[in-house]
Amino acid sequence: MEGPHWGAAAREWDAVDCKTQLESMCRSPGALREMLLFVQTVLAADPRQPSFLFLLKYIRAAGGLRALGDGDGGAQQWRLAGGAQQMAAGLAAAVAGAGGGEVRLSHIVESVAHSAYNSAAAQNHIECGSDEPGVYTVAGTVEGSGKPFSLTARRVVVAMPPPVWKQVAFDPQLPEDHRLLAESMVMGCVAKVLAIYPQRFWALEGEEADSSTGGGAGGADDEVVRDAPRRPPRRARGGAGGRRLEECGPVANLFPGDYGGRPALVGLVTGADARAFTALPEGRQRAAVLGQYAEYFGAPEAAEPELFVVKEWMSERFSGGCFGGLTPPGLLSRAGAAAAGRAAGGVHFAGSEAAARWVGYFEGALDAGLRAALEVLAALRPGLVGSAATSGGDGEGPAAAL
Numbered sequence: 567m568e569g570p571h572w573g574a575a576a577r578e579w580d581a582v583d584c585k586t587q588l589e590s591m592c593r594s595p596g597a598l599r600e601m602l603l604f605v606q607t608v609l610a611a612d613p614r615q616p617s618f619l620f621l622l623k624y625i626r627a628a629g630g631l632r633a634l635g636d637g638d639g640g641a642q643q644w645r646l647a648g649g650a651q652q653m654a655a656g657l658a659a660a661v662a663g664a665g666g667g668e669v670r671l672s673h674i675v676e677s678v679a680h681s682a683y684n685s686a687a688a689q690n691h692i693e694c695g696s697d698e699p700g701v702y703t704v705a706g707t708v709e710g711s712g713k714p715f716s717l718t719a720r721r722v723v724v725a726m727p728p729p730v731w732k733q734v735a736f737d738p739q740l741p742e743d744h745r746l747l748a749e750s751m752v753m754g755c756v757a758k759v760l761a762i763y764p765q766r767f768w769a770l771e772g773e774e775a776d777s778s779t780g781g782g783a784g785g786a787d788d789e790v791v792r793d794a795p796r797r798p799p800r801r802a803r804g805g806a807g808g809r810r811l812e813e814c815g816p817v818a819n820l821f822p823g824d825y826g827g828r829p830a831l832v833g834l835v836t837g838a839d840a841r842a843f844t845a846l847p848e849g850r851q852r853a854a855v856l857g858q859y860a861e862y863f864g865a866p867e868a869a870e871p872e873l874f875v876v877k878e879w880m881s882e883r884f885s886g887g888c889f890g891g892l893t894p895p896g897l898l899s900r901a902g903a904a905a906a907g908r909a910a911g912g913v914h915f916a917g918s919e920a921a922a923r924w925v926g927y928f929e930g931a932l933d934a935g936l937r938a939a940l941e942v943l944a945a946l947r948p949g950l951v952g953s954a955a956t957s958g959g960d961g962e963g964p965a966a967a968l
């Protein structure tokens with residue numbers, strides 16, 4: 567697993583989708599079911615969508631299969647009390663506090679143009695990644711007011727998922743590998759469902775079923791990071807007759823928690839199920855999820871939340887879905903495993919899809935952001951940062967990505 571994209575079988579693995587490959591590999595129906603559910607819930611994908619090589623790279627970027635699971639040391643171990651947006655808000659405050667930095671929200675970037683475009687030198691600059699000086703004009707409109715804006719920069723960092731690169735007109739256009747990613751990478755599909763209840767009715771792992779009523783499931787709100795609340799047992803204790811959560815309805819992943827001190831269930835509907843679910847009218851979405859909870863927990867009170875909210879991520883204009891971008895069969899082989907993070911002239915790429923570690927996670931966004939920032943520093947202040955500082959851990963240098 568050190569570098570699945572370098573392996574002799576890489577092209578073969580990239581030519582096939584996850585479902586087909588897993589069906590040919592898993593001898594036990596139980597193992598196959600778990601792996602397909604893993605792809606659906608962790609990548610938020612229909613297992614027929616991403617290539618098997620993409621799955622291997624994704625697992626490798628997290629440090630192994632276990633790290634992506636629910637247990638200790640895994641991706642779900644911690645929860646940010648108060649919400650994940652605090653990370654972005656904290657980074658923005660740090661930029662502002664660092665003397666003269668400015669974060670402009672609601673500025674929709676529509677174009678990134680090199681000053682010397684139309685000259686052969688500019689085209690060469692973008693395609694060959696030369697360090698020839700130049701100025702970029704970044705332009706767009708302010709959301710709400712519609713006012714145009716523009717600014718100039720010697721380097722630009724694009725930290726958006728590749729499928730939304732298409733919304734920006736790059737002049738000269740991006741190299742072919744980047745265009746391939748923008749055109750063909752797809753985002754995962756997620757609908758997030760929040761149900762808030764007056765009282766907790768679910769048992770948590772390790773709890774006796776009959777002690778499950780009353781009290782919130784979460785910890786103190788003033789902690790920045792806390793252990794994620796324990797999850798409900800995988801098997802129902804009541805009316806579901808031992809059926810698994812995903813056999814009772816559309817929610818495939820369930821996180822108990824608290825919302826403003828009130829007990830809450832956060833459910834994720836993922837992959838192809840998310841598309842089918844969000845096509846339903848509101849009333850049927852509600853009935854499907856609450857009916858699932860009532861059956862799974864054997865608790866009729868599940869049908870009576872104080873608040874029920876569905877958030878659909880696929881139609882978000884600036885991400886197009888989540889948790890991250892996926893490559894369908896053949897794309898990694900055509901675009902190159904490292905394309906998403908490879909700079910094009912003075913245009914650098916960050917964002918979780920361009921990370922070497924924890925692709926598709928916040929940690930990946932930080933990893934790629936740091937790498938891109940070091941690339942820019944190395945170019946503009948060569949004395950300050952050595953080129954080694956921008957090298958990724960797997961020997962592909964700063965372009966180690968995807």
Ligand SMILES: Cc1cc2nc3c(=O)[nH]c(=O)nc-3n(C[C@H](O)[C@H](O)[C@H](O)COP(=O)(O)OP(=O)(O)OC[C@H]3O[C@@H](n4cnc5c(N)ncnc54)[C@H](O)[C@@H]3O)c2cc1C
Pocket residue numbers: 673674675676725726727730733734756758879884885887888889890916917918919926927928929931
């Ligand atoms: C429901 C859900 C649950 C998740 N749970 C977890 C989790 O538990 N743990 C975890 O680690 N990760 C989780 N993720 C994934 C995590 O959110 C992403 O990995 C992370 O946000 C990626 O960060 P990023 O900076 O690469 O991209 P983004 O967060 O997508 O940031 C890109 C930014 O670019 C902006 N943008 C896009 N186009 C333009 C434009 N034209 N002009 C100006 N701005 C533009 C967008 O508005 C956005 O602010 C979850 C995601 C979702 C949706």
